[in-house]
Amino acid sequence: MKRKKHVVLFIALMLVFSSFLAACGKKESGGGQEEEKPTELVFGRGGDSTSLDPAETTEGEAFKVTENIYEKLINFKEQSTDLEPGLATDWEVSDDGLTYTFQLRQGVKFHDGTDFNAEAVVFNFNRWIEGNQGKSGDEIPFPYFQSQFGDNIESVTATGEYEVQFKLKRPQAVFLKNLAMSPFAIASPAAIQKYGDKFNENPVGTGPYKFVEWKRNDRIVLEKFDDYWDSGYPKIDRIIFRCIPDNSARLNALKTGEVDLIDGVNYTDVKQIESDSNLQLIPRPSLNVAYVGLTVTRGPLKNQKVRQALNHAVDKEAIIQSFYEGYAEPAKNPMPPVVAGYNDEIQDYEFDLEKAKQLLAEAGYPNGFEIKLWAMPVPRPYMPDGRKVAEAIKSNWEKIGVKTEIVSMEWGTYLEKLAAGEADAFMLGWTGDNGDADNFLYVLLDKDNVGTNNYTYYSNDELHEILIQAQTESDENKRNELYKKAQEIIKEDAPWIPLVHSEPLLAARKDLVNFKPHPTGSDRLHMVEFSK
Secondary structure: OHHHHHHHHHHHHHHHHHHHHHHHHHHHHOOOHHHOOOOEEEEEEOOOOOOOOHHHOOOHHHHHHHHHHOEOOEEEOOOOOOEEEOOEEEEEEOOOOOEEEEEEOOOOEOOOOOEOOHHHHHHHHHHHHHHHOOOOHHHOOOHHHHHHHOOOEEEEEEEEOOEEEEEEOOOOOOHHHHHOOHHHOEOOHHHHHHHHHHHHHOOOOOOOEEEEEEEOOOEEEEEEOOOOOOOOOOOOOEEEEEEOOOHHHHHHHHHOOOOOEEOOOOHHHHHHHHOOOOEEEEEOOOOEEEEEEEOOOOHHHHOHHHHHHHHHOOOHHHHHHHHOOOOEEEOOOOOOOOOOOOOOOOOOOOOOHHHHHHHHHHOOOOOOEEEEEEOOOOOEOOEOOHHHHHHHHHHHHHOOOEEEEEEOOOHHHHHHHHHOOOOOEEEEEEEOOOOOOHHHHHHHHOHHHEOOOEOOOOOOHHHHHHHHHHHHOOOHHHHHHHHHHHHHHHHHHOOEEEEEEEOOEEEEEOOEEOOOOOOOOOOOOOOOEEOO
8 A cells, every 4th residue: 555655646746747847848938828929029220219308309219219108198090190089088179279178088197106187288388388488499408399389389277187278379280280299298297307307318108118228329128017098008018129220230130030120121121021931021101201401501502503403413213223122202392292282293303414513603613612411320211321322422413523521420419410500411301290291391491490400501581481371271272282382482492402202111020910100100019919
């Protein structure tokens, strides 16, 4: 009997031990239901964020991250610039278009545990309004607020614990769409007061992810916010935004499994991605323009004919063939054709070197001149490789006697110096924030925004009057006619060389699902997950 008991005990122990090994084996190999779904998403991108306070920046690398930390009163719908509720569940507009009343979502917490309510909304808007008062040019702390609202908000008032009212000085046709833009996310008042000038490194919002750490030019780490108001989201527990400046290196990191999702895909790599069964190619809906800015306050660029000559001396078709593999179209206006009010009647500056030389001679530069062309150091959705495009433009310009030196520097410094007007000609671009013509023409080229988003320092009083009139016009057809006239003025003055409207490309692991890139470039990642 004793021996039989020992045998039974031995068998029982072996069964327990086997079960333990099996359990360990499942955990290590990724087996078992709990371990089937990855809980971490690594997003490889070309550049670092300049700030994690979305209100103080205008650059897309910041918004990629902040869109998941913070939330706005209103959201854009999936892959469009139509509107849907965000932190506000409903809103009403007065008949005169001057008063907007918002009902706010209840039961929402900031990541620091404080409550979201009407007072928090008032605090944020007053911070932006008061911070910008008395400031101008590149000294404006909240440049997007200046370019989108200026001094048009008369007051923001909490009319209830979860009701807030905005009063405007004049009607603003694009007011609601502006509120859905990434810079106007609502931050924790307690955190802003706690961190002061360091809030841009310690972001606190109400979004699906909370901030963990930021290692400059390396990574930003976010983690799931357990008290997020939208039950069941986010799907992924942890997001890491990795900086990998070189496009090819970023793709290689995707292929080796170091990252799960990348942007800034080289168009020349499309076939390679499509032939890899482990990867998927993901196009972003296009809402952008790449351009060469011509700072109108510097040297020969003060002369309109010189700017027109440089427009004639850029071969856009060759640039598209060489660097975009067909995923772009030539640009002739400062906004893409999908935006209402686009002027398709405008004739582009044709590539004509003889015409360019003639204009230079008429401007007093028959032998050309010297110029510095600034090239972006990071890939952007509208321009995967700024340096190579700059070299192509240099080759064009030198054929008309314009000796060109290509200049580049760290991305944050690049933007700071552009804001200060230090560049001659520079390469940049814009991804629309709200799908409206105002967001391209007024924001980028109006005299109100010199030194913020208008880096060419271009100023035209007639243009300004048209753009302000378009902001207050409620009739969509009349607004569109005003914007068409504005594009005619800009074309003639030539502060830009519009280059292309591109279709940006991303790539990801094959099993990544529910990632829907937004045309604005600001992607909400709360729905993203990996298929089982």
